[in-house]
Amino acid sequence: MxxxxxxxxxxxxxxxxxxxxxxxxxxxxxxxxxxxxxxxxxxxxxxxxxxxxxxxxxxxxxxxxxxxxxxxxxxxxxxxxxxxxxxxxxxxxxxxxxxxxxxxxxxxxxxxxxxxxxxxxxxxxxxxxxxxxxxxxxxxxxxxxxxxxxxxxxxxxxxxxxxxPPDQVSNFVSTLSLRKIPGVGQKTAEKLAKLGLHRCSDVIKADLKILVREFGSFAETLLERSQGLDSREVHNERERKSVAVEQTFSQDLTTPEQSMQPLAEMYQKLIRRIERCEATEQIQKIGIKLKFQDFRQTTIERQHPELCFQLLQQLLVQAWLRGQGKAVRLVGIHVGLKSSGAQAQLDLDWMH
Known part of the structure; x- marks a missing residue:
């Protein structure tokens, strides 16, 4: 324990x-x-x-x-x-x-x-x-x-x-709001509420097939946390998972074309940050984030082993389309990095 x-x-x-x-x-x-x-x-x-x-x-x-x-x-x-x-x-x-x-x-x-x-x-x-x-x-x-x-x-x-205390875990989580569980944001909470699930005790009683159908792999986390279970260890060193650059504009951008020049500037800044982190060889995906004038945001990612400005441009246009004409107040670009564990597994597989 x-x-x-x-x-x-x-x-x-x-x-x-x-x-x-x-x-x-x-x-x-x-x-x-x-x-x-x-x-x-x-x-x-x-x-x-x-x-x-x-x-x-x-x-x-x-x-x-x-x-x-x-x-x-x-x-x-x-x-x-x-x-x-x-x-x-x-x-x-x-x-x-x-x-x-x-x-x-x-x-x-x-x-x-x-x-x-x-x-x-x-x-x-x-x-x-x-x-x-x-x-x-x-x-x-x-x-x-x-x-x-x-x-x-x-x-x-x-x-x-x-x-x-360990002997009070069941009592504590039984009345705990599902909003307290990491990963349960507004949309997931609304989805849970439509199923009549508001507290951890509700999830324990729910039909497992429905949970898996509605929440996929997250259903397992929901079930574990609703029972007060968490097997994650405390790690001395946190592994960097991503490198990102964002810019909030003094005036909303109204067209994708207006965001292309800032994208080029952020791209150069992202390159420098990746080099400082010595993460050039760890890139496994790249992505775009937009925050619209109503503060809603969208993110698009693609698997890609290196930075590619042309791909970022394509993702930027796709992200704008999701806004359905809304102006944009923030643009962000990022790369997702391979975990050291995943890399070690790849190296072992290659040896075989």
Whole structure:
């Protein structure tokens, strides 16, 4: 039985700014791009969230909800430095740490002898240490697996701790909303709701044939998570799965032709990023993403072993057609990379 902790810093970027400028502590504050340049909110503090401001929200919309919002452009170098300090704290308790971003990580403390091996007390001590050394608060979830630990860390936010003991897993997941399961977005949730499936307990009672018919391979994940099961291990190193470049435009683009020049510029930038990552030989697919004026988005990918500008142009036109005349506010291009495991298997097969 694993003992997994998920640590999630509370409104991390905003919290760092509030720590360094106490005058901002009790007023609505957000980190993000300018509202005059089609910016997006990166994160915001809890006073701002009370007005409905959220991460990934267009900055202009955030100001409509909260006209008195204080907007800070952010300082990524400073946030990375603080994150490095926090990651160092994690490693005092276990070497099995999987960072998800600058402000959250999984820790496997199954073999940790501190506090008589109590994952709950370890998590609480980590939170206290982070606050003592950085002045920032963190929320923590403790559970037998990654799926439940991540959900638990969100239960008592901010500055909270929530524990799901092994003998309470069944009770906890029985009433859990299916929207909490990673991979269940708005469309999947609507599809589940039409089948009368709203909570994990509903999936357990559902007809397996219907689940497979409607959700394909994702049906297996639905069933496992609905039982509180997750066999994924905490990995010390995260493998890069993709490299991407995106551009949000100050004015909506109205024709595919208008996006061709930005596409060429992003293409050159993507080449440089791939070279820096030393991933040229790992490319297995390339793709285009468009975000339309109504903020809906579409992605088209094709299997291809190398970057190809002509193919990206074709995919761009196809993506525009999906918009059925809608203007475009963002264009993105990306490559998907082979996993090291997949490459190793290919090499072994070749030897035979």
């Amino acid at each position: 694993r003992k997994i902790i998920h640590i999630d810093m509370d409104c991390f970027f905003a919290a760092v700014e509030m720590r360094d400028n106490p005058a901002w502590r009790n007023i609505p504050l957000a980190i993000g791009g300018s509202r005059t340049e089609r910016g997006v909110i990166s994160t915001c503090n809890y006073p701002a969230r009370a007005y409905g401001v959220r991460s990934a929200m267009p900055t202009g919309q955030a100001f409509k909800l909260c006209p008195q919002l204080v907007l800070v452009p952010g300082n990524m170098d400073k946030y990375k430095a603080v994150s490095t300090c926090i990651q160092a704290i994690f490693h005092r308790y276990t070497d099995i740490v999987e960072p998800l971003s600058l402000d959250e990580a999984y820790l496997d403390v199954s073999a940790c002898d501190l506090f008589q091996g109590s994952a709950t007390r370890i998590a609480e001590h980590i939170r206290q240490t982070i606050f003592h050394e950085t002045g920032l608060t963190a929320s923590a979830g403790v559970a037998p697996n990654k799926f439940l630990a991540k959900i638990a860390s969100d239960e008592n936010k901010p500055d909270g701790l929530f524990v799901i």
